[in-house]
Amino acid sequence: MSETTRALRSDAERTVRTILEAAERVLSRNPAASMEQIAEAAGVARTTVHRRFASREALVGAMAAWATRQFAAAVEAAHPDNTPPLVALYQVTANVLRVKLDWGFAMSRALSADPEVARVHADVEERCRRLFHRAREVGVLRADVDPEWARRVYYALIHEAAESRDGDADAMATRLVDTLLRGVGTGRGLG
Amino acid sequence: MSETTRALRSDAERTVRTILEAAERVLSRNPAASMEQIAEAAGVARTTVHRRFASREALVGAMAAWATRQFAAAVEAAHPDNTPPLVALYQVTANVLRVKLDWGFAMSRALSADPEVARVHADVEERCRRLFHRAREVGVLRADVDPEWARRVYYALIHEAAESRDGDADAMATRLVDTLLRGVGTGRGLG
DNA sequence: TCAATTTGCATCATAACTGTTGCAAGTCTA
DNA sequence: TAGACTTGCAACAGTTATGATGCAAATTGA
Structure with a gap:
């Protein structure tokens, strides 16, 4: 060239x-x-x-592809398979939040459309599952909680945190992981 | 007539x-x-x-109005101001889930549009705040968690539970409140 | 059966968005 | 400066959704 x-x-x-x-x-x-x-x-x-x-669809597709690459890179950068689960959870969360704050729409459209994009998302999801599995094995996650529900809650919290935009990505990640693991209750029953 | x-x-x-x-x-x-x-x-x-x-907007508005009435009734039926916070939390959750399972779209469009609808939603939100405040006072909710974040997490979990459609409303409410209050972690740190 | 009402159907007008093309003007590099 | 490329502008065609209307047929209660 x-x-x-x-x-x-x-x-x-x-x-x-x-x-x-x-x-x-x-x-x-x-x-x-x-x-x-x-x-x-x-x-x-x-x-x-x-x-x-070429079309509106192509534009949205390009947005999804771009955001998905950032997303995968954000997860990759945290080495979720090679660090202690709790550490990985923090790192992945903070990194993903950074991407999601800038590409919220594109990431929400990432599930449909392009098969390559869908594959990357499925990959990340599988990585998330593995991470949660490891977290459970070392006793960070409760064994009596459905792993799929735990993952869904995690995704929902990330979405909510990104929507709230309350503080920087690190602060949000800290609060998010705290809430995910400990909840917002005291455990004192009816009080 | x-x-x-x-x-x-x-x-x-x-x-x-x-x-x-x-x-x-x-x-x-x-x-x-x-x-x-x-x-x-x-x-x-x-x-x-x-x-x-008269128009598409009117149709969606009518959907929002209808769903909002059901929503308010669902909250009301749980008497959130007159039962122990933890009990009210369960009842409100189960009742709202029942409505949300049937009127998810309508409820998602309830924020904009009609001022009457917006008022009812604001009312319910305020009721939610009061409930969380009481829950905090009796020691059910942690005092070190931002009440607004707690409320947001609660809303996000309701949304996620309604999306997952995993089990009936009561089972979903049980799991949801458990997750909200205790999280999905063991509290054993790095394990 | 009568009368009021509602519905389906066909049709029309309008508006908005999408996607394309030709051409003049601009930019940047060699 | 010459050439390659890109952009803005204007104009166009095609499609689709929206909303309105007239009329015949069906329903329902009186």
């Missing part, structure tokens, strides 16, 4: 990124927003968006 | 209910479904839907 082509492709890729980020901003507030609104938020003409993404 | 009118109005109201229930079924699966799809699911012509509801 010539230097010229590379430079020009850089420009194009910058535009693509700008559009993806604008789309995330707009669609996270209103999932039914039009291409026009997305283009306006990106500071480009609607035709430019259509030149870069 | 004449007997005739009453009988005829009864018919009309039956149709309205049929449409509302069909709309819930259809829109909970696909929020972007068309009026045509809703009409088909209700077994009526699209024009009939338009005759009963």
Whole structure:
């Protein structure tokens, strides 16, 4: 590839990124927003968006693919298979929250569409299951709680924390893991 | 009102209910479904839907209003202000889950739109806050947990439980409250 | 059976969004 | 400066959803 082509492709890729980020901003507030609104938020003409993404579906797909790559990288960076479960839980949580704060809409759309995206998500989910299994084996997680329910609760808490945007990712992760493991009760029954 | 009118109005109201229930079924699966799809699911012509509801917005508004009434009644039935906090928590949870299982979409759209609906939701939220406050005072809830975060977690768990549809409302409520109060951890640290 | 009402059907108008194309103007590199 | 490429603008076609209306048929109670 010539230097010229590379430079020009850089420009194009910058535009693509700008559009993806604008789309995330707009669609996270209103999932039914039009291409026009997305283009306006990106500071480009609607035709430019259509030149870069053949259809609305392709745009959302690209958003999902991009967010999914970040997501997988965030989980990977925490080495969830090679650190003590509790440590991994904190690291994964904080890393994922950082991504989810910026790509909430894209991540919510990541389940359908592209098979490659679905595969990565299934991979991460499986990793999560393994992590929870290890946590249970070392006694961090209760044995009398359905692992699937525990995972669902974990996902729900991550979603809720990202929505609340209360504090930075580390503070949120700390509170989230605390709540996940200890709950919000004292254990004193009726008090 | 004449007997005739009453009988005829009864018919009309039956149709309205049929449409509302069909709309819930259809829109909970696909929020972007068309009026045509809703009409088909209700077994009526699209024009009939338009005759009963001036616009799509009016239909969704009616769904929200209907679900909100059920929601408020579900909370009310548990007498959350006059029973021990832990008991009220169980009762409210089970009752709300029953409504949410049937009117998930309508309840998710209850926040915007109609001011009356918004008021009822604000009322219920305030009731929830009072309940949590009492629970904290009698030592059921930890004093070191932000009450607002606790409430958010509670809402998130209700949402997740309703999504999972794992078991009946009572079983779900039992598990939900257990998770809310004790979490899924053993409290044994790194194990 | 009569009268009121509701429904289905066909049809129409309108609006909005999507996606495409041609062309002039701009940018960046060689 | 020349060339390759990208962008904005304007205009267009096609599709789809929305909402309204007139009329015949069906229902229901009196």
